[in-house]
Amino acid sequence: xxxxxxxxCQQCQKALEPRKTDFTYLGHSFFTDILTCPxxxxxxxxxxxxxxxxxxxxxxxxxx
Amino acid sequence: MKRAPGAIEDxxxxxxxxCRVACPFHLDVRDFIExxxxxxxxxAYRTYLNAVGFPAIVTALCPExxxxxxxRRLSGGAISMKLLEQAATTYAxxxxxxRYNVPAKQKKxxxxxxxxxxxxxxxxxxxxxxxxxxxxxxxxxGGHLHQVLPPxxxxxxxxxxxxxxxxxxxxxxxxxxxxxxxxAAIYVATGANGTDFGLAQEKxxxxxxxxxxxxxxxxxxxxxxxxxxxxxxxxxxxxxRFIKAGGMNxxxxxxxxxxxxxxSLVASADTVRPSNGEAYTRDEAVLEAGRCLQCSCDACVRxxxxxxxxxxxxxRIAEEVEIxxxxxxxxxxxxxxxxxxxxxNHCGLCQQVCPQRIDTGGLLxxxxxxxxxxxxxxxxxxxxxxxxxxxxxxxxxxxxxxxxHETSRYLFFPGCQLGASDPRYVTESxxxxxxxxxxxxxxxxxxxxxxEWAGDEAVRxxxxxxxxQDWSDxxxxxxxxxxxxxxxxxxxxxxxxxxxFLYDLILQQGITLPLCAPGTTASVFDPCASREEPGVQQAxxxxxxxxxxxxxxxxxxxxxxxxxxxxxxxxxAHPPYAHRVVATRIAEGGHPYISYCSxxxxxxxxxxxxxxHILDIQLGLNGPDRAPPTLTxxxxxxxxxxxxxxxxxxxxxxxxxxxxxxLIVSAELGQxxxxxxxxxxxxxxxxxxxxxxxxxxxDPATGSFFGHHQIDHMTYxxxxxxxxxxxxxxxxxxxxxxxxxxx
Numbered sequence: 164x165x166x167x168x169x170x171x172c173q174q175c176q177k178a179l180e181p182r183k184t185d186f187t188y189l190g191h192s193f194f195t196d197i198l199t200c201p202x203x204x205x206x207x208x209x210x211x212x213x214x215x216x217x218x219x220x221x222x223x224x225x226x227x
Numbered sequence: 228m229k230r231a232p233g234a235i236e237d238x239x240x241x242x243x244x245x246c247r248v249a250c251p252f253h254l255d256v257r258d259f260i261e262x263x264x265x266x267x268x269x270x271a272y273r274t275y276l277n278a279v280g281f282p283a284i285v286t287a288l289c290p291e292x293x294x295x296x297x298x299r300r301l302s303g304g305a306i307s308m309k310l311l312e313q314a315a316t317t318y319a320x321x322x323x324x325x326r327y328n329v330p331a332k333q334k335k336x337x338x339x340x341x342x343x344x345x346x347x348x349x350x351x352x353x354x355x356x357x358x359x360x361x362x363x364x365x366x367x368x369g370g371h372l373h374q375v376l377p378p379x380x381x382x383x384x385x386x387x388x389x390x391x392x393x394x395x396x397x398x399x400x401x402x403x404x405x406x407x408x409x410x411a412a413i414y415v416a417t418g419a420n421g422t423d424f425g426l427a428q429e430k431x432x433x434x435x436x437x438x439x440x441x442x443x444x445x446x447x448x449x450x451x452x453x454x455x456x457x458x459x460x461x462x463x464x465x466x467x468r469f470i471k472a473g474g475m476n477x478x479x480x481x482x483x484x485x486x487x488x489x490x491s492l493v494a495s496a497d498t499v500r501p502s503n504g505e506a507y508t509r510d511e512a513v514l515e516a517g518r519c520l521q522c523s524c525d526a527c528v529r530x531x532x533x534x535x536x537x538x539x540x541x542x543r544i545a546e547e548v549e550i551x552x553x554x555x556x557x558x559x560x561x562x563x564x565x566x567x568x569x570x571x572n573h574c575g576l577c578q579q580v581c582p583q584r585i586d587t588g589g590l591l592x593x594x595x596x597x598x599x600x601x602x603x604x605x606x607x608x609x610x611x612x613x614x615x616x617x618x619x620x621x622x623x624x625x626x627x628x629x630x631x632h633e634t635s636r637y638l639f640f641p642g643c644q645l646g647a648s649d650p651r652y653v654t655e656s657x658x659x660x661x662x663x664x665x666x667x668x669x670x671x672x673x674x675x676x677x678x679e680w681a682g683d684e685a686v687r688x689x690x691x692x693x694x695x696q697d698w699s700d701x702x703x704x705x706x707x708x709x710x711x712x713x714x715x716x717x718x719x720x721x722x723x724x725x726x727x728f729l730y731d732l733i734l735q736q737g738i739t740l741p742l743c744a745p746g747t748t749a750s751v752f753d754p755c756a757s758r759e760e761p762g763v764q765q766a767x768x769x770x771x772x773x774x775x776x777x778x779x780x781x782x783x784x785x786x787x788x789x790x791x792x793x794x795x796x797x798x799x800a801h802p803p804y805a806h807r808v809v810a811t812r813i814a815e816g817g818h819p820y821i822s823y824c825s826x827x828x829x830x831x832x833x834x835x836x837x838x839x840h841i842l843d844i845q846l847g848l849n850g851p852d853r854a855p856p857t858l859t860x861x862x863x864x865x866x867x868x869x870x871x872x873x874x875x876x877x878x879x880x881x882x883x884x885x886x887x888x889x890l891i892v893s894a895e896l897g898q899x900x901x902x903x904x905x906x907x908x909x910x911x912x913x914x915x916x917x918x919x920x921x922x923x924x925x926d927p928a929t930g931s932f933f934g935h936h937q938i939d940h941m942t943y944x945x946x947x948x949x950x951x952x953x954x955x956x957x958x959x960x961x962x963x964x965x966x967x968x969x970x
Contacts, residue, residue: 168928169927170924170925170926170933171924171925172924172925173921173922173924173925173932174921174922184967184968184969185967185968186965186966186967186968187965187968188964188965188966189605192968203922204969205924205969206935206967206969207924208935208963208967210944210959213944213961213962213963214961217965218963220965221607221963221964221965224605225565225566225605225607225608226562226566227562
């Protein structure tokens with residue numbers, strides 16, 4: 164599982180953990196849990212997520 | 228109001244087939260045949276029964292006028308409708324009349340005459356539960372049918388069809404006058420020599436007499452048996468209309484069709500004869516039904532990739548476009564056709580093949596503009612191309628006259644994609660032009676097609692205004708085009724700029740051909756924008772033949788040129804569709820292609836189809852298998868081209884700024900980025916931003932840094948590793964359209 168790998172924020176030297184993150188596209192807003200630095204809030208989106216779920220939602224909103 | 232020619236309302240999709248118009252009952256033969264073709268005898272019988280009322284009588288008497296109208300009569304024999312109708316009746320699971328569960332109407336109607344027309348009318352009105360009285364002066368049913376058929380055939384059919392209906396039958400009763408008859412509507416069907424009670428036909432509606440509520444029809448009006456029955460069935464509608472709405476103006480029956488059928492499309496197939504000489508077996512009936520052409524106008528759907536892909540005809544497209552650009556809800560939900568509007572290649576083939584010249588592509592382009600103006604078109608669909616256009620018209624643009632010339636006869640306008648594919652296409656061509664016309668000016672910029680296809684009128688107009696100004700400053704020279712799309716777009720918006728094709732000039736002047744290919748067979752792929760340019764289509768063929776090529780025609784070319792998939796720049800908006808179009812195009816010809824649009828060439832080559840640009844042959848530049856440059860390389864090629872022309876033709880040392888970052892990208896990753904519309908310059912910007920801000924994420928397992936940055940709308944992610952020499956190794960990159968709302 165990609166979520167299992169430990170990723171370190173280079174600014175805060177803290178391990179990322181899932182946190183609620185907001186997204187917007189074409190005037191629509193929504194949120195989901197994304198790996199985030201508990202210190203500075205920097206997020207990480209792996210390629211699988213960008214090409215998978217995010218891309219699907221983008222298409223749905225474009226066709227809405 | 229008279230409509231403009233080519234209006235979507237003129238679409239012939241719903242025009243009746245020839246046979247249907249010829250049929251007295253207007254039987255929907257396409258529907259009947261479709262059911263027969265799949266062995267749906269029961270369903271086919273229902274269609275037939277609903278159309279004719281008395282199937283046994285009609286099958287026995289019908290002279291098959293459909294046969295004279297059937298296009299198959301010229302290619303194997305007209306469809307044997309009577310045998311098929313017999314087969315439907317024989318093999319139907321259930322031939323009982325339908326039991327209509329409808330409440331009684333409480334309205335009395337009278338029918339004068341119990342011949343076939345009167346009975347047909349009585350049957351339909353009884354099914355609709357009117358209180359029907361039939362008056363017949365003789366003592367028997369059937370009227371003139373007694374003269375043309377054995378009574379056992381028609382009487383049993385009449386009995387069968389009325390089996391579930393109640394009708395008041397008054398035999399031996401001659402009606403002398405309509406006065407005193409208290410009925411909501413009356414049908415006078417008194418036969419060939421019967422009385423019309425002194426009433427005349429009223430022209431304002433089908434079957435209407437001059438007296439409200441009284442209708443005339445059948446043999447009384449000079450109709451034959453089939454037309455009499457058909458009139459009886461149809462007049463029931465006119466009578467019901469009168470009872471409900473009070474009008475006598477029932478519309479007339481269909482009298483013609485605007486359908487046309489290209490005879491060349493009909494392959495001959497002989498009539499199926501019944502093996503027993505009389506009636507079809509089930510299999511024979513299905514075979515015969517299979518010969519039917521189901522005549523309808525579907526030229527657009529057969530030719531247009533988009534309509535075929537979406538399985539939609541122009542009318543449906545127009546409806547969906549309408550509700551998309553004018554959605555019924557305030558938040559714009561229901562914009563069902565956004566993807567469809569964004570998928571048109573704008574090749575113009577739909578209008579070319581349409582007998583009504585309906586411009587469905589034009590409708591989609593207008594819709595695209597409307598959506599763009601309203602901000603309702605997803606920005607992502609054309610973002611890359613508009614930024615690419617901005618680059619071509621910015622850092623890579625150039626407009627120059629040769630030194631020492633105040634005016635120019637010619638202006639070379641290669642377009643932004645030719646030099647992006649290979650800068651030598653432009654430098655070598657320009658050198659050729661200068662040899663023959665030393666005052667030829669050069670303009671390196673975009674024609675505005677990306678803005679046109681994005682529906683962005685403001686950007687298009689701005690680009691063209693500048694282009695026009697430069698052309699005017701050069702003394703309004705004749706433009707020399709290399710790209711048919713540039714020619715088409717400028718011809719549409721700046722018609723004052725006269726143009727000629729580079730290939731015409733090469734052919735005129737002659738050129739020593741470095742590449743000779745004696746005996747090599749290839750097919751010229753006409754770019755879709757060359758559709759109205761037969762001159763250049765012929766010039767390119769002549770050049771290829773001079774170079775020794777044997778030319779094999781493609782199924783569609785010339786006037787019917789097709790798009791390679793680049794048109795409309797739909798590849799971001801609809802990747803699966805674009806891939807389908809490319810795959811279809813390269814499969815249509817078995818030989819390598821020769822094109823004269825660098826986009827066609829590069830797209831085919833990327834898909835594995837060997838393809839020359841005609842300049843490859845004329846100037847001896849590349850083989851047909853040359854891998855096209857990536858998107859990043861294309862951008863660089865434009866800058867290289869600008870530097871080279873400045874150096875060679877204006878003796879200026881062009882500035883080609885050093886790349887701001889030493890980025891190491893493997894060829895494989897470079898291609899992946901290109902396929903995903905990501906430029907390496909954008910990646911460098913993202914890494915710079917990460918390095919500057921320190922916002923990086925370390926994956927300890929691989930030593931990679933991850934980071935992201937938003938450029939305009941797009942968010943890009945990079946995975947990279949800094950090297951000790953100051954360079955950066957790119958390990959991966961990807962992007963998404965969704966914006967992260969970071970705290």
